[in-house]
Amino acid sequence: MQTQLADFIRDTPEGREADEILRKCVHCGFCTATCPTYQLLGDELDGPRGRIYLIKAMLEGAEVTARTRQHLDRCLTCRSCESTCPSGVHYSRLLDIGRRIVEERVPRQGADAAVRWALREFVPRAGLFGVAMGAGRRVRGVLPKALRDKVPLARPAGTWPMPRHARRMIALAGCAQPAMAPSINAAAARVLDAVGISLVEMAGAGCCGAVRHHLNDHEGGRIDARRNIDAWWLAIERGEIEAIVMTASGCGTQVKDYAHLLAQDFAYAQKARRVSDLTRDVSEIVAAEVEPLAAALGVFKGEPEAVAFQSPCTLQHGLRIRGVVEKLLRAAGYAPTAVRDGHLCCGSAGTYSILQPELSQRLRANKLEALAEGGARLIASANIGCITHLEAGTETPVRHWIELIDARLQQVAR
Ligand code: SF4
Ligand code: SF4
Structure with a gap:
């Protein structure tokens, strides 16, 4: 595609990247x-090629309108x-570049601006989010459905094993996940403990930065990234950890991108590259330990339990990890069913379910229909946002796949 970027952007790092x-x-x-x-929606401008044309026109100096912003807002950033x-x-x-510019040219007003501000300020603060989640659970029964959907029932986390292995890895706790499903990281710690790896969470780390970044607060996202790097750096520098483990594929995609996000930051660029290199989705870690996992699980004698795996966009399109979780589930005695249109988003997409509820719910209904087709009475996913979003639309239990592996290990131990 030929380009003629306007003066305001042509010779900037963003302009050069956009041009390329x-x-x-x-x-x-x-x-x-x-x-x-x-x-x-069936509108070219609500698809990637149309959005690319809109962004190109904007970067070449065309007028930007609220319609432009709406077409970009409707994008899920699913990366299909x-x-x-x-x-x-x-x-x-x-x-990202297009959204930043459109936001400057067509500033948001009223409720739209207020909701986005509240999401940027509230969700990434794990402490505040935890207090609100606790309060929400106490009054869950009387909440309107839209709010109740965001307040999942608590599942007990169980015991986090004491660090006892020479091999150690850091787990990112994140912002929403500790309050919404503390069972996920605890399950990951137990599974990794069973294969000879101790998982630890570091004080001071928090939101990966994706919430603010995707709400166009790019500097806020970078502040979150620097804080996490600071919290992890001593352990990295001392060579005490092998990897930084992500149990939410959305966070994994963001942390993998720290090298890019902080490339212009003289003080953090090198550290960010190191952190991105060390970052792994938990499926990559477990897949590298199949033999010790098989030994810990023993020979599974029962009938494999059907499970419908919803592969989050951040896992399959962001991290490009495909088919790995399904293999691990099979190894643990589950039978993943075929899922039609597995490449399509479930409609969760970070804060999209709040900002674009109608589109989000249509996508969820389609996804739940596709997940049900194989007859599974259990759904697995790999990202807290997708889990909570899907749970709100079905009676079928939705779990992180690592919780299912952990459940098998618990059965073996009994
Ligand atoms: S990121 Fe997803 S929603 Fe956005 S244009 Fe690409 S495929 Fe469409
Ligand atoms: S697939 Fe889409 S983004 Fe890729 S070259 Fe074709 S129109 Fe452009």
């Missing part, structure tokens, strides 16, 4: 067919288009 991305796009439109919002694109167009980076 735009030039790779050959207008083929393959991406449009796999875009969830295009499938729902990136998986489909044969030219390697890094759409999500271009979208």
Whole structure:
């Protein structure tokens, strides 16, 4: 694609990056067919190619309107288009640049601005979020459905094993997950303990920065990234840990991107590269330990339990990890069912379910229908946002897949 970027952006790092991305796009439109919002709305401007045209026009100096912002707002940042694109167009980076500019040119007003401000200020603060979640659970029965959907019932976390192994890894606690499902990191700690790895959470680390970054507060996202790097750095520098483990694929995608996000930050660029290199999704860690895992699980004698695995966009399109969780589930005596349109988003997408409820709920209904087709009475996922979002639309239990592996280990231990 030929470009003629306007003076305001041409010679900036953002302008150079946008130009490089735009030039790779050959207008083929393959991406449009796999875009969830295009499938729902049928408008070229609600698909990746149309959004790319809108951003290109904006960067070349065209007028920006509230309609432009609406088409960009409706994007889930699911990155399905990136998986489909044969030219390697890094759409999500271009979208970040486009959204930042559109936000400046067409500032938000009223309730839209207020809700986004509240989400940016509230969700990333784990302490505050935990207090609100506790209060919400106490009055859950009388909450309106929209709010009740965001307050999942508590599952006991169980015991976190004492660090006893020479091999150690850091787990990111994150912001929403400790309050919404503390059982996930505890289950990961037990599974890794069983394969000879001690998992520890470091004081001072918190939100990965994705919440603020995707709400266009890029500097807020970088502040979160620097705080996490500071919390982890001593252990990294001393060589005490092998990896930084992510149990939420959304956080994993963000932390993997720290090297890019802090590339212009003289004090943090090198540390950020190191942190990105050390970051692994928990599925990658467990998959590298299949033999000790098989030994810990023993021979599974029962009938494999059917489970429908919803692969989060951040896992399959962001981290590009595909088929790994299904193999691990099989190894633990589950039978993952075939899921139609597995590449499509469930509609959770960070704060999208709050900001675009109608589209989000339609996507969830489609996803739950596809997950139910194989007859499984259990759904697994790999990201807290997807788990909570799906749970709110079904009576079928939804768990993180690591909790299912942990459950098998608990059965063996009994
Ligand atoms: S990120 Fe997802 S919703 Fe956005 S344009 Fe790409 S495929 Fe469509
Ligand atoms: S598939 Fe890639 S090259 Fe083709 S229109 Fe989409 S972004 Fe451009």
